[in-house]
Amino acid sequence: MSISISSFFAFSANRGGAMTRHAGGAIFDFSKQAISIDELQSFRAILTQKNAHDAVKRLAAGEIVNPTEGRAATHMRERDLAHTSRHDVLRAMAEHIARSGIETVVSVGIGGSDLGLRLADDVFQASGLKQRVQLRFCTGLDPVEWQQAVEGLNPATTAFVLASKSFSTTETLMTGDRAKHWLRSHATTHMYAATSSPARARAYGIADANIVAFDESVGGRYSVWSAVNLPLRVAYGNAPVDAMLAGAHSVDQLVLNDQQFDTSPYISALSRQFNRNSINITNNVIVPYSWAFRKLAEYLQQLVMESNGKRVSTSGAAIATDPCSAIWGTVGTAAQHAYFQWLHQHPVGAAVEIIAVKPSGDVGSKALFENAVAQSRALAFGLEPDANDALAGYKRTTGNRPNTFIGLPDVSPRTLGALLAHYEASVFIEALLNDINPFDQYGVEYGKLLAKEVAAGGDTSHFDASTKSLIEWAQKAS
Numbered sequence: 001m002s003i004s005i006s007s008f009f010a011f012s013a014n015r016g017g018a019m020t021r022h023a024g025g026a027i028f029d030f031s032k033q034a035i036s037i038d039e040l041q042s043f044r045a046i047l048t049q050k051n052a053h054d055a056v057k058r059l060a061a062g063e064i065v066n067p068t069e070g071r072a073a074t075h076m077r078e079r080d081l082a083h084t085s086r087h088d089v090l091r092a093m094a095e096h097i098a099r100s101g102i103e104t105v106v107s108v109g110i111g112g113s114d115l116g117l118r119l120a121d122d123v124f125q126a127s128g129l130k131q132r133v134q135l136r137f138c139t140g141l142d143p144v145e146w147q148q149a150v151e152g153l154n155p156a157t158t159a160f161v162l163a164s165k166s167f168s169t170t171e172t173l174m175t176g177d178r179a180k181h182w183l184r185s186h187a188t189t190h191m192y193a194a195t196s197s198p199a200r201a202r203a204y205g206i207a208d209a210n211i212v213a214f215d216e217s218v219g220g221r222y223s224v225w226s227a228v229n230l231p232l233r234v235a236y237g238n239a240p241v242d243a244m245l246a247g248a249h250s251v252d253q254l255v256l257n258d259q260q261f262d263t264s265p266y267i268s269a270l271s272r273q274f275n276r277n278s279i280n281i282t283n284n285v286i287v288p289y290s291w292a293f294r295k296l297a298e299y300l301q302q303l304v305m306e307s308n309g310k311r312v313s314t315s316g317a318a319i320a321t322d323p324c325s326a327i328w329g330t331v332g333t334a335a336q337h338a339y340f341q342w343l344h345q346h347p348v349g350a351a352v353e354i355i356a357v358k359p360s361g362d363v364g365s366k367a368l369f370e371n372a373v374a375q376s377r378a379l380a381f382g383l384e385p386d387a388n389d390a391l392a393g394y395k396r397t398t399g400n401r402p403n404t405f406i407g408l409p410d411v412s413p414r415t416l417g418a419l420l421a422h423y424e425a426s427v428f429i430e431a432l433l434n435d436i437n438p439f440d441q442y443g444v445e446y447g448k449l450l451a452k453e454v455a456a457g458g459d460t461s462h463f464d465a466s467t468k469s470l471i472e473w474a475q476k477a478s
């Protein structure tokens with residue numbers, strides 16, 4: 001990389017302040033990113049050319065922004081509490097389940113119908129909220145996961161919520177079959193569905209009164225804002241979920257009012273775009289220094305990569321830019337003792353997003369924040385050992401690893417909502433920059449089709465030799 005982050009600080013005493021933004025009570029310090037103020041301006045000119053502000057307004061207004069599926073993307077509307085009377089049905093259903101003698105609710109869903117709920121569950125618990133109804137999850141097909149999900153539970157006091165926008169997802173329906181069988185005589189009353197395909201849920205056998213519907217225009221990876229959050233409402237009550245929505249809405253308003261492309265989602269999107277396309281840093285590592293946010297990277301993998309992992313533009317032509325970073329990461333400080341060696345000394349390395357919570361009085365929470373700040377500094381500025389040290393060459397870290405520091409005011413539903421809305425807006429802006437549709441996912445669809453074809457059995461002669469031999473291996477007695 002030709003430019004150096006340390007030179008920004010050397011030449012501008014104000015780099016820190018000039019590159020820091022605030023949103024939803026959080027501080028976003030982009031000063032240790034590798035993009036210069038001038039380069040930010042050039043990207044903003046591209047956004048102006050692309051009428052980015054109008055695009056954000058069209059998204060919020062519920063216009064068609066997903067041309068391949070002919071749909072709007074109305075997740076922002078879902079969290080505008082002033083205009084969502086439909087949440088009243090959802091709220092009432094949550095109260096009904098919580099007061100019906102149910103002691104455990106098992107949330108069954110996958111991808112967007114699962115990840116956001118798990119993340120929110122962790123954050124809600126860590127914020128001190130207590131579950132009035134125990135919440136468990138089951139996302140996949142693995143019998144071990146199923147066993148663990150229902151271990152020690154009683155069918156008479158357990159409810160299942162099948163969360164599936166399409167109500168056609170194999171993993172969710174197969175787990176639903178297991179639940180039906182396990183519930184025995186309670187199957188009709190204790191199974192609920194949150195879906196935008198109520199007819200399919202009905203045909204599957206869910207009682208009409210147990211179905212809560214949401215709009216088809218809420219994308220799968222935005223489901224946490226929709227009726228899919230029913231299990232959270234059952235477990236924690238409606239107030240914290242509404243607080244999460246309100247936190248997200250506050251950031252939506254910030255972005256909608258930003259005609260200068262200067263709020264945190266814009267700088268985040270522009271930095272990532274710069275990293276990939278100008279300095280060839282294609283990995284973006286998410287390191288939350290907070291146990292409550294340990295599932296953030298998984299959540300963002302779907303949000304970012306399922307949205308922008310595309311090869312063609314909205315017009316169908318191959319794109320010349322790299323539209324999407326590879327997202328991965330784990331909780332700090334454990335991450336420091338795993339792959340930070342690679343982050344510090346691999347020849348290419350990655351961009352890093354460090355998320356830390358304002359320390360409470362607890363010593364561990366203070367130490368976490370200190371580690372987060374120290375790593376951000378080490379990644380940016382590196383280490384030049386004493387020239388007399390015989391091991392200087394081995395100890396040297398070049399620094400110049402672009403990183404963003406996000407300081408959260410607290411661990412709370414509202415802060416979670418604000419953080420996720422920040423990321424969602426940045427994904428949309430990256431899509432605009434690359435002229436791609438972030439709301440479809442045809443690559444995933446093909447994998448689903450092939451899995452069905454393999455599951456159907458029958459003639460496999462048209463399969464490749466590898467697939468055939470793996471199927472034969474699985475069928476052979478061990």
Ligand code: F6P
Binds near residue numbers: 165
């Ligand atoms: O993985 C593809 C996907 O369609 C995601 O976009 C979605 O979150 C997930 O599957 C689950 O889909 P559904 O909510 O329809 O079951």
